Amino acid sequence: MQAAHATAARVGGRRPGLVGWLLLCPMLLWLAAFVVVPTLILAYASFTRADEDTGFPIYRGGLTFENYRRIVLDDDGHFLRTEQEEITTVDRDGTERVTGTHATTVIAAPYLRVFGSSLLYAGITTVLCVFVGYPMAWYIGRANERTRNRLLMLVMIPFWTGFLIRTYAWITILATDGLLNGLLQYTHAITQPFGMLYTPGAVVLGLVYSYLPFMILPIYGSVEKLDHTLVEAALDLGAGPLATFRKIILPLTRPGIAAGVLLVFVPAVGMYAISSLMGGGRTPMIGDVIQNQFFTGRDWPFGCALGITLVAMFVAAFAILAKFRSSVTGSDHAFRAR
Amino acid sequence: MNDATTPTRTRPFFGMALVNRLCGWWTALVLAFLYLPLALLIAYSFNASRLNVVWEGFTVRWYREMLANEPLIRALKNSVLIAGVTTILSVVIGTTGAWLLHSYRYRFRRLWEALVFVPIAVPEVIMGIGLLILFTAVAPGINGFLDSAFGAANETRFALGFVTTIIAHVTFCFPLVLVAVQARLADLDPAMEEAALDLGATPLVAFWRVIVPCIMPAIISGALMAFTLSMDEVLVTYFVCGPESKTLPLEIYDNVRKGLNPMLNAISAVFVAATAILVVIAERIRRIGR
Amino acid sequence: MKFIRVLLLLLAVLALPLTTFAAEKREVLNLFCWSEYVPQPVIEAFTKETGIKVNVENYDSNEKMLAKLLAGGAKYDLIQPSEYVVESLIKQGQLEELNRASLPNFKNLDAKFTDMAHDPGNKFSVPWMAGSVGIVVNTEKIKDEVTGYADVFSGKYRRRIVVLDDNREIVSWALATLGIPINDISKDTLAKARPVVKGWLPQIKAFDSDSPKTKFLKGDVDIGIVWSGEAALLWRETKGSGKFRFVLPKEGAHMFVDSLCIPKGAAHREAAEKFINHILKPEISALISKDFPYTNPNTAARALLAAEELGNPASYPPGATKLDIFKDIGKTAREIDRMMTDLRSR
Missing domain, CATH: 3.40.190.10 (Periplasmic binding protein-like II)
Incomplete structure (x- = not known):
């Protein structure tokens, strides 16, 4: 193990020569041209004012922090707001009646609330994806090569049908007069069809369905690489399956899980369209709200500010995480050395 | 290894076997979940009713209509081309990038890693509009250069089209490959590359002969993700594509918005079947080649 | 690497037909x-x-x-x-x-x-x-007379309503019920519309500008405010049986x-x-x-x-309700977005 540690330091720790830099150049140039430049243009735009008619940024019209202020605070400059909410009860015939009031404190800025709910949705989605995806990735990773490649293809094929087509298929299944309700009624499990669509649950289902493969594939990569003799050794030494999983398997597949979390959570926060298709648009997500600034709100600078905030948030979280790890997805050279 | 003879070993091994068995069942269950919508859309592609509501009898009408729909077929071809080129470029950039960032201690390495991460985090509308602004800003310059370089007879024009679409797709696809490969490199035994280097291989040969075969599963899963994303993206594509480079998801999006059209079920079914068959053939070729 | 080679080969085959378009x-x-x-x-x-x-x-x-x-x-x-x-x-x-x-x-x-x-x-x-924007009622499920926006949001059809996913539309309906001209959008009129919209939102089951007709056909909603074209397609889909009735709201409809x-x-x-x-x-x-x-x-x-x-009443509505058109409202669009995001995100 000492030797392994030493070589780890040598391979991962070489200073790049000219060749090393030249090889990295294509990627860096690509990133500079197609990521850095557009992002900087829009970051600059996020400090401008919007043209009154078109909503486009006025690039030469002076700079302002107004857009960022509007994300955090409401029109009156408040961060929190106390509201008198009416308590309503719904009568048996469906009519609403006001029966009282109570005070609630909410975050005043609407856009900040949307950020919050998007993070929550993405978080739930990521956790579900890990739990659903891990056993599957494990099974695929432990199968023989032929089965493995077939299973991988099987996982990806449904996603080549087009997002809207898949989503419409789900809508057909979940609708009030849809297949699932029909099946449940046919088997007498329920007597009245109930509305599954256009609920937060349907949004989560849509998100999990969309992102599951992006969790399975990276975990699979780690599992496939896992040295099975370590698992056998632990079992031989009397550790139960659970302890083996916790002490050996989980730490060794952690890079895969981290990569999966990255590929699911981050895009899921910015996801658009699912909330309007599966959730009926009742709980807007930040991806939709950002789009609205460009497409209906006619305020490009504000849309840019929202987008840049989202990116900045992630990059910051990413940088903090990276400080504690030797590489993005968590290297376990440390584990090896131990 | 003969487990049956040593009773102390049977229990944990039995436990692991059970776990694997359970994982197998779980995999089947999840696959059923993944294929439920697919099965449904294939079924409805043969349904005589225009609406996905009730079964009104078997028909191949939608397949005939699909084949006669020139824009749809052209979009399918465009999409396959764009996704294919995107996948190859993403694999090349992503794999080399991951390996370089893994094996050298670059100055500002954290910054480069964070930059790779930006395309994953940036909302699609922001990326689409950013790239559109960039492409329109540089187009006159590039076209001026092309004209002066090739003279007045120059027909090549830089405009929104295949090139811009592929650039955009690679930009959001290659980080997926990079992240997948990096996760695998993280627990690659460094002794392997060391041994190759010690035996006199140049770093490039060591990479090609030792590292790449080792990380192949991660490359394949990265390539699959890149292909899938490229086949599925709508919003960035809307901003950067030209009239002749319209992709299938965009064409589907335009057609499905006002309610599902069974013709689109049909083209999805055909596409899925065709790719599945191609993959099987590719696997056969690979096995014969061995 | 064979994987990549095979991929390249497939690509070349698939790209072949593309060359014909360039010519x-x-x-x-x-x-x-x-x-x-x-x-x-x-x-x-x-x-x-x-x-x-x-x-x-x-x-x-x-x-x-x-x-x-x-x-x-x-x-x-x-x-x-x-x-x-x-x-x-x-x-x-x-x-x-x-x-x-x-x-x-x-x-x-x-x-x-x-x-x-x-x-x-x-x-x-x-x-x-x-076209215009009007109310569609599933007469098999809703027997009451529905004549305007106020009837839709009377509180009786909680979570059975679909509306266009269009903030300006929703605000314009609220203005119409208050008797304010739909193009008179200012901080002042928005403040008046706000409580009306706030009362409406919890009753809505889904927002959909693309294909609200599907939600009617699949039984997810029974009443809604949608494009007249969607209503016309519903009418055509049910072969004019009168299951789906189209009503131009009495508060004042608008056309596009x-x-x-x-x-x-x-x-x-x-x-x-x-x-x-x-x-x-x-x-x-x-x-x-x-x-x-x-x-x-x-x-x-x-x-x-x-x-x-x-004879399709949604395409060619009989009667003579006054039909306004939307005027360009420029930067007030963002005030509407702000108010609606505030109301919808809770």
Whole structure:
């Protein structure tokens, strides 16, 4: 193990020569041209004012922090707001009646609330994806090569049908007069069809369905690489399956899980369209709200500010995480050395 | 290894076997979940009713209509081309990038890693509009250069089209490959590359002969993700594509918005079947080649 | 690596047919239109007659079109904006003036849809289709008389309502119930509309501007406020059985007019004008009505429509409720977005 540690330091720790830099150049140039430049243009735009008619940024019209202020605070400059909410009860015939009031404190800025709910949705989605995806990735990773490649293809094929087509298929299944309700009624499990669509649950289902493969594939990569003799050794030494999983398997597949979390959570926060298709648009997500600034709100600078905030948030979280790890997805050279 | 003879070993091994068995069942269950919508859309592609509501009898009408729909077929071809080129470029950039960032201690390495991460985090509308602004800003310059370089007879024009679409797709696809490969490199035994280097291989040969075969599963899963994303993206594509480079998801999006059209079920079914068959053939070729 | 080689091989095979497209050289028309709004037969007939190849690109909202058009990355010859966008584009000098001499079929249009407030004298735009926004009721589930917005949101149909996912529309309905003109949008009028909208939102089951008819057909909603074209399709789908009734709200309905315009600097103006003249032909215009039963502004085309099409009450509503049109509201759009995001995100 000492030797392994030493070589780890040598391979991962070489200073790049000219060749090393030249090889990295294509990627860096690509990133500079197609990521850095557009992002900087829009970051600059996020400090401008919007043209009154078109909503486009006025690039030469002076700079302002107004857009960022509007994300955090409401029109009156408040961060929190106390509201008198009416308590309503719904009568048996469906009519609403006001029966009282109570005070609630909410975050005043609407856009900040949307950020919050998007993070929550993405978080739930990521956790579900890990739990659903891990056993599957494990099974695929432990199968023989032929089965493995077939299973991988099987996982990806449904996603080549087009997002809207898949989503419409789900809508057909979940609708009030849809297949699932029909099946449940046919088997007498329920007597009245109930509305599954256009609920937060349907949004989560849509998100999990969309992102599951992006969790399975990276975990699979780690599992496939896992040295099975370590698992056998632990079992031989009397550790139960659970302890083996916790002490050996989980730490060794952690890079895969981290990569999966990255590929699911981050895009899921910015996801658009699912909330309007599966959730009926009742709980807007930040991806939709950002789009609205460009497409209906006619305020490009504000849309840019929202987008840049989202990116900045992630990059910051990413940088903090990276400080504690030797590489993005968590290297376990440390584990090896131990 | 003969487990049956040593009773102390049977229990944990039995436990692991059970776990694997359970994982197998779980995999089947999840696959059923993944294929439920697919099965449904294939079924409805043969349904005589225009609406996905009730079964009104078997028909191949939608397949005939699909084949006669020139824009749809052209979009399918465009999409396959764009996704294919995107996948190859993403694999090349992503794999080399991951390996370089893994094996050298670059100055500002954290910054480069964070930059790779930006395309994953940036909302699609922001990326689409950013790239559109960039492409329109540089187009006159590039076209001026092309004209002066090739003279007045120059027909090549830089405009929104295949090139811009592929650039955009690679930009959001290659980080997926990079992240997948990096996760695998993280627990690659460094002794392997060391041994190759010690035996006199140049770093490039060591990479090609030792590292790449080792990380192949991660490359394949990265390539699959890149292909899938490229086949599925709508919003960035809307901003950067030209009239002749319209992709299938965009064409589907335009057609499905006002309610599902069974013709689109049909083209999805055909596409899925065709790719599945191609993959099987590719696997056969690979096995014969061995 | 064999994987990559196989991939390359497959790619080469698949890319082969693509090369044939590059060789084509003929006159083209770059049409930028609403998705599913220009039927394929209309385009095919045009190409057959003139030999001009039509490249179609689509958008699903006026602003999405503006974003791509005004960024200037692509060159379009013909666009299809709604009336308030036409007004705004004229104001910004972004449209080419039409040459009326090349549009002899303009005479087929109903005078009600020409010379409208957004483009006096039709110097820049020619109407394509018009429609209104109204209430659809599933009469099998809802027996009460529903006549206006207030009835929809009476509290009786909680979580059975679908509305357009369009913040300006929703606000305009609230203004209408308060008796405020729908184009009078200011901080002041928005403050008045706010409590009304706030009371409405919890009753809504889904927001959908794309295909609310599907939600009616699948039983997810029983009542809603939608485009008249959606209502017309529902009426057609149920073969006029009266299951879905279309009502123009008594508080005051509004209409929209989608038009064809030529953006500034279009490369193929002549082809664009030929296309406009083409769709003004009665038989071509009737083709559009066949696919999209909105209100056809073409009198000569209406004469070709079957009696049951003309009897579709959502396409050609009887009676005379006053119909307003939306005016361009510029920066107040963001005030609406702000208020609606605030109300919807809780």
